[in-house]
Amino acid sequence: MALPLDTDHLRARQARRIPLYRKTFQLLRDPMKAFGEIGVQAGGEIIQLDLGAFRPYLVSQPDHIHHVLRGNAANYPRLGMFWRPLSTLVGYGIGGEGQYWEYIRPMLQPVFAGKNVAAITDDIVATIIDRVDDLDLKARTGHPVSAEREMTRIVQHSVTRFFIGDRISVDVADRLGDAIVSATTALASRIVFSFVPDWIPMPGDRTFKRAIRDIDEIVFPVIEEARRTPSDSRDVLSLLLQARGADGRRLDDQQLRDEIVGLFVAGAESSAVALIWLWVALDENPHVAAKLYEEIDRVVGEGPPRRSHLTELRYTKMFLQELLRMYSVGWMVPRKAAGDDVIDGVHITAGATVLISPFITHQLESVWENPHVFDPERFAPNRQDGRQASSYVAFGTGPHQCLGRHLFMMEAQLVLAAILTRFRPDLRTPSPVEPRIGLSLKPRQEVEIVLHPRQDRVVEK
Ligand code: HEM
Numbered sequence: 001m002a003l004p005l006d007t008d009h010l011r012a013r014q015a016r017r018i019p020l021y022r023k024t025f026q027l028l029r030d031p032m033k034a035f036g037e038i039g040v041q042a043g044g045e046i047i048q049l050d051l052g053a054f055r056p057y058l059v060s061q062p063d064h065i066h067h068v069l070r071g072n073a074a075n076y077p078r079l080g081m082f083w084r085p086l087s088t089l090v091g092y093g094i095g096g097e098g099q100y101w102e103y104i105r106p107m108l109q110p111v112f113a114g115k116n117v118a119a120i121t122d123d124i125v126a127t128i129i130d131r132v133d134d135l136d137l138k139a140r141t142g143h144p145v146s147a148e149r150e151m152t153r154i155v156q157h158s159v160t161r162f163f164i165g166d167r168i169s170v171d172v173a174d175r176l177g178d179a180i181v182s183a184t185t186a187l188a189s190r191i192v193f194s195f196v197p198d199w200i201p202m203p204g205d206r207t208f209k210r211a212i213r214d215i216d217e218i219v220f221p222v223i224e225e226a227r228r229t230p231s232d233s234r235d236v237l238s239l240l241l242q243a244r245g246a247d248g249r250r251l252d253d254q255q256l257r258d259e260i261v262g263l264f265v266a267g268a269e270s271s272a273v274a275l276i277w278l279w280v281a282l283d284e285n286p287h288v289a290a291k292l293y294e295e296i297d298r299v300v301g302e303g304p305p306r307r308s309h310l311t312e313l314r315y316t317k318m319f320l321q322e323l324l325r326m327y328s329v330g331w332m333v334p335r336k337a338a339g340d341d342v343i344d345g346v347h348i349t350a351g352a353t354v355l356i357s358p359f360i361t362h363q364l365e366s367v368w369e370n371p372h373v374f375d376p377e378r379f380a381p382n383r384q385d386g387r388q389a390s391s392y393v394a395f396g397t398g399p400h401q402c403l404g405r406h407l408f409m410m411e412a413q414l415v416l417a418a419i420l421t422r423f424r425p426d427l428r429t430p431s432p433v434e435p436r437i438g439l440s441l442k443p444r445q446e447v448e449i450v451l452h453p454r455q456d457r458v459v460e461k
Contacts, residue, residue, distance in 0.1 A: 012347035015048040028155040031437040036120040039360030046346045056353035060360045066390040085190035105245045112403045120234045121307045139451035144428045147447040162431035164337030165235035166284045183211035211409035267404045273440045283427035289317035303421035318376035324394035327357035331441040358393045423451035
């Protein structure tokens with residue numbers, strides 16, 4: 001796609017407007033379904049959603065996304081909707097934009113580099129296995145377990161290990177995880193209704209303040225302790241304590257707190273929610289499940305899984321990629337147009353919000369063959385070559401692309417392998433399980449599974 005020339009502005013057309021007041025009832029009752037239908041109606045075209053005073057553009061075709069998130073990313077900062085309320089929780093560092101984000105990102109990047117993640121993988125594996133042991137005790141009662149509760153716990157403990165090492169006990173890690181979930185849930189209405197000014201009270205405001213207090217009461221003492229007793233561990237806090245910014249300075253306590261909490265918010269909920277959907281996907285696609293079970297049995301045997309198994313778990317990785325295509329947990333990636341622009345002949349007005357939704361792009365018939373079919377094979381190495389750039393944006397793209405994408409893949413492969421070497425899942429939630437609107441794309445219903453201990457395995461407990 002040609003980049004806009006100055007004269008393009010003169011010839012550019014206005015985006016087609018979709019008046020949303022006609023959909024008000026449906027938007028209130030089932031916003032996610034209404035949003036999906038709008039995406040289908042747009043069919044890849046740039047449209048403007050008319051919500052009265054708020055008129056965001058919806059950009060869903062891969063080359064248009066490429067332009068916003070990569071080619072002309074400087075014109076589309078992370079400001080306004082979503083980002084402003086989020087900054088009250090995580091500050092303006094890695095979840096922000098501009099000079100300070102440019103200062104922080106190079107300090108964090110090496111922490112997520114393959115070598116560092118590999119060095120800490122064994123600790124993460126041990127944490128996952130401990131949490132699956134806890135799950136084992138519950139599963140053996142034969143009662144259904146809540147996928148949300150259990151997956152959240154496993155993820156929170158393993159990312160806590162990665163972020164702050166073993167500086168807090170299992171109980172405190174649970175409290176920290178709960179406080180972060182509480183804060184992000186309380187923020188949801190401020191994010192979805194981001195046009196409401198801060199001085200108007202909203203549901204969740206008080207819970208949010210309490211959650212911030214709980215988070216700070218745990219994180220600041222951990223930082224103090226880490227300063228007093230430095231370690232050569234590869235966790236994020238230890239590495240950030242030693243890192244220096246481009247100006248040669250080290251981060252202060254508030255900056256460290258913001259980055260640790262920011263990583264939690266970016267990484268924990270999205271990963272946990274993805275792991276909830278996987279039980280739905282396995283239940284709805286028994287042929288896929290059979291292939292996955294076969295691979296895990298062949299590679300991992302009776303378990304437990306180890307770091308060395310990861311490269312062999314190829315189908316498992318393709319399964320996870322497809323999972324995030326169908327259930328795009330990070331369903332909304334908003335930006336603000338700093339200046340006027342033209343995308344493919346359509347005028348974008350300065351100051352407007354531009355919405356990119358992996359959820360919609362991943363369902364476009366013009367981009368994906370049979371987009372509603374769950375087919376991990378589309379991620380086979382020989383089938384990815386012809387795919388358009390920026391058509392798969394589960395982890396975003398461009399300068400803000402997800403730093404934790406490899407960590408998530410590794411963690412999710414290990415969680416699947418650790419659970420499936422011991423159990424066979426049985427979904428108890430009636431289908432269809434539908435998504436609902438929120439900070440991430442969560443299932444609307446409570447997802448419950450019975451984990452049947454495998455009869456072909458004798459697991460010593
Ligand atoms: C299923 C799991 C995950 C999904 C779907 C996901 C999705 C995304 C998306 C869509 C973005 C781009 C945001 C934007 O362009 O504005 C992003 C950014 C980011 N993600 Fe993830 N993420 C996941 C897991 C993780 C994990 C495990 C971590 C950390 C441990 C993490 C850390 C980050 C960070 C730090 C950024 C901001 C990067 C920047 O702006 O420089 N994510 N993620």
